[in-house]
Amino acid sequence: MFEPQPNPTAFGRRELLRGALAGAALTGAALTATPLFGAPASAGEPRRAPALHTGGRTVAILGGGMAGLSAAHELVERGYEVTVYEPDYLGGKARSMGVPNTAAGGRLDLPGEHGFRFFPGCYQHVPDTMARIPFPGNPNGVADNLVRVEGAVAGFRGRPPIFAPVEAGSLDQLTPELLQNSIIGAFSFIPELPPAELAFFAKQMMVWFTSSPERRFGQWEYVTWEQIMHANGKSRAYQDYLVNALTRITVAAKPHLSSARTIGTIGEALVLAATGLIPQFSGGVDRILNRPTNEAWIDPWVDYLGGRGVRFVLGQRATALRLRDGVIGSATVVDSRGVASTVTADWFVCATPVERAVDLLGDEIIDADPRLAGMRELQTDWMVGIQYYLTSPTEIPEGHIAALGTPWALTALRQAPMWVGDFAARYGDGSVRECLSVDISDWDSPGILYNRPAKQCTATEVAAEVWAQLCEWLNTGTDWLRREDIHSWHIDPGITWSGGTTRNATPLLVNTVGSYDHRPDAHCAIPNLFFGGDHVRSHIDLATMESANESGRAAANAILDAADDPAERAAIFPLVALPIFEPAKRIDADRFRAGLPHLLEG
Known part of the structure; x- marks a missing residue:
C-alpha cells in the first residue's frame, strides 16, 4: 500500500x-490600526543602501524563489533589465509540481508540493503582488484565486476531534x-x-x-x-x-x-x-489557493514577468561572487554538467537560501562587511510535506487540520473540496478523488509506529508513520481515514535517502533566541550587492512567503536608492x-x- x-x-x-x-x-x-514600528536603534535599524550612482540598469538575481521573483517583479516594472538565475525550479519552496508518470486519459499528473500553502489574513505583501499578476477571468488577478477558510479541525489523541471556526466574528x-x-x-x-x-x-x-x-x-x-x-x-x-x-x-x-x-x-x-478590526488584515485568518500553487500563481507570475522582459536562466547555480574595487564585479554560475559561466551586471541580488548564501559570499565579501558574518550563526530546520491520494473523499470538514500533540507536529489540509473543478477528472488516472496534504514539522522526535524520528525512517516508513499518527489523532469516534482508500502518496523531492542518510535540500530558517542580531538587511556595505530571502530582516519576522516577498521588495528599493533612481518605491507594509x-x-x-x-x- x-x-x-x-x-x-x-x-x-x-x-x-x-x-x-x-x-x-x-x-x-x-480602533484605527496603526503601524507596529520595528526595532529600536539599539537593535539595529535598517540602513540606507550605499549610493553607487552608476546609472546602470542591469540586475542579476541569483535565485528564483519567492524573494527573487518578487525583486524581479518590482524592478522590471521600473524599467530594469533583469535576469534570474535559478538552479532548480522557479517558485522555490512555494512551488507545486506534478508527480511524474501518474497521469492518464489526457489528465494532468497528480499534484505534489513541498507543503500546502497557507495565506493568513495578516499577509499583505503576497496578496498585493498577486493582485498585480493577470489571471484569465479574474478582475483582481491571481489574488482572486485565494479562498477563505472558515474553520479548522483540532485532533487529540484518544479523543473525538473538534471542528471550530477560525475567526472571532464581527x-x-x-x-x-x-x-x-x-x-x-x-x-x-x-x-x-x-x-x-x-x-x-x-x-x-x-x-x-x-x-x-x-x-x-x-x-x-x-x-x-x-x-x-x-x-x-x-x-x-x-x-x-x-x-x-x-x-x-x-x-x-x-x-x-x-x-x-x-x-x-x-x-x-x-x-x-x-x-476583523484591522482593515489591512482583510483576508480573514486563513486562506488557501483554489488550485495547485503553480497553476494558481507561480506559472502566471513567471509568464507575466517574462512578458515584461525578465530573462530566466534555469539550471544555473551561483557558486561565487567576485569582489573588485569594492564592488561585485561578477558572479560565477555552474550548470548541471559542471560547466561554469561568468555573469556580469550593474547590481546583484543574492536571493538564495541562507545556507547557500553563506557559501556563496565567502570570506572576502564577509570581510568587506563583517556584519554579514552573523549569517553563519543562523539555523535551519525541516518542515516538509507529504500528500496522500485517496480513492474516496474523507468526511473531514473542510479547512485546516491540526493534530495537536502528534510527535511529528502534523498539520493537514483537504485540498480537492476547495479546488475548482472535478479532481478525478482533472488529475491522475481518474480514480483519485481526494488529496490530503500533510506538513511534518518535527523530524527529530520519535514516532508511535517505529519509535524513530522521521530523519531515521525510510520514505515508506515516513508515509506509514504519518498515516498512523493521523489515524490515532483523528479517528476516535470517526472513520475519516481508511487505509484501503490510499491510492498512493508523494513526499517532497527535496528529501532524499542515500546510504542510510536522509537529506533535505529545502530547509527553512528558524528564529532562535537572539537570531535577529545575525540576520542581514536587504543591503550591505558593498554598494551593488543586495539580499533577499526569508532570512532577511522583515516585519513579519518569520520564515514565510510573506517575509521573502517583503525582502525582495526591500532589495529592489535598495537598488533604487543606490542608483539614486527617482522611481516610486515598492510598497512595504508594516504590521499593525x-x-x-x-x-x-x-x-x-x-x-x-x-x-x-x-x-x-x-
Whole structure:
C-alpha cells in the first residue's frame, strides 16, 4: 500500500488584567490600526543602501524563489533589465509540481508540493503582488484565486476531534479585557487544561500585546517562547498544547529554542486578523489557493514577468561572487554538467537560501562587511510535506487540520473540496478523488509506529508513520481515514535517502533566541550587492512567503536608492497594532528603561 510515487476561570477579574493595564484610558482609544514600528536603534535599524550612482540598469538575481521573483517583479516594472538565475525550479519552496508518470486519459499528473500553502489574513505583501499578476477571468488577478477558510479541525489523541471556526466574528469594539477573554474562549476546547492555566496563558499574551518595542527587542528577543509562557511547572496539557503544539505547527518553531519576540509577533498578527478590526488584515485568518500553487500563481507570475522582459536562466547555480574595487564585479554560475559561466551586471541580488548564501559570499565579501558574518550563526530546520491520494473523499470538514500533540507536529489540509473543478477528472488516472496534504514539522522526535524520528525512517516508513499518527489523532469516534482508500502518496523531492542518510535540500530558517542580531538587511556595505530571502530582516519576522516577498521588495528599493533612481518605491507594509495598547506600551517603555519588569510580570 505504501509505495512511493516517482519522483469560566479560576482567576479573578483583578488577576485577569490587573486593573485593565492602568485603567480605562486604554478602552477609550480609537480602533484605527496603526503601524507596529520595528526595532529600536539599539537593535539595529535598517540602513540606507550605499549610493553607487552608476546609472546602470542591469540586475542579476541569483535565485528564483519567492524573494527573487518578487525583486524581479518590482524592478522590471521600473524599467530594469533583469535576469534570474535559478538552479532548480522557479517558485522555490512555494512551488507545486506534478508527480511524474501518474497521469492518464489526457489528465494532468497528480499534484505534489513541498507543503500546502497557507495565506493568513495578516499577509499583505503576497496578496498585493498577486493582485498585480493577470489571471484569465479574474478582475483582481491571481489574488482572486485565494479562498477563505472558515474553520479548522483540532485532533487529540484518544479523543473525538473538534471542528471550530477560525475567526472571532464581527466585533464593533475591542478592549484589552475583551481580547484577553476572547483568547480564553478560543482555546477553551483543549482537554484537561486547568482553567487557571488557560487564563494565565491569555494573560501572558496580554504581556506581549502591551510590551513596548524596546522590551520586545531588548528582552523578549533573548528569551524563548517557553520561558515567556512559564511552561515549567504547568500541566502536561498546557505544555503539550498551548506552548508546544501551537508553536510547533507555526513553521517548525520549537518553543524551547525560538525567540519569544518572533513567536509573539506572528501570534499577535493572527489574533488581530481574527478580530476583523484591522482593515489591512482583510483576508480573514486563513486562506488557501483554489488550485495547485503553480497553476494558481507561480506559472502566471513567471509568464507575466517574462512578458515584461525578465530573462530566466534555469539550471544555473551561483557558486561565487567576485569582489573588485569594492564592488561585485561578477558572479560565477555552474550548470548541471559542471560547466561554469561568468555573469556580469550593474547590481546583484543574492536571493538564495541562507545556507547557500553563506557559501556563496565567502570570506572576502564577509570581510568587506563583517556584519554579514552573523549569517553563519543562523539555523535551519525541516518542515516538509507529504500528500496522500485517496480513492474516496474523507468526511473531514473542510479547512485546516491540526493534530495537536502528534510527535511529528502534523498539520493537514483537504485540498480537492476547495479546488475548482472535478479532481478525478482533472488529475491522475481518474480514480483519485481526494488529496490530503500533510506538513511534518518535527523530524527529530520519535514516532508511535517505529519509535524513530522521521530523519531515521525510510520514505515508506515516513508515509506509514504519518498515516498512523493521523489515524490515532483523528479517528476516535470517526472513520475519516481508511487505509484501503490510499491510492498512493508523494513526499517532497527535496528529501532524499542515500546510504542510510536522509537529506533535505529545502530547509527553512528558524528564529532562535537572539537570531535577529545575525540576520542581514536587504543591503550591505558593498554598494551593488543586495539580499533577499526569508532570512532577511522583515516585519513579519518569520520564515514565510510573506517575509521573502517583503525582502525582495526591500532589495529592489535598495537598488533604487543606490542608483539614486527617482522611481516610486515598492510598497512595504508594516504590521499593525491597535492604538488601545499604546498607553500601556508607553508605560512599559519607561519601565524597561528603568530596568523594571513588565507591569503584568511584576
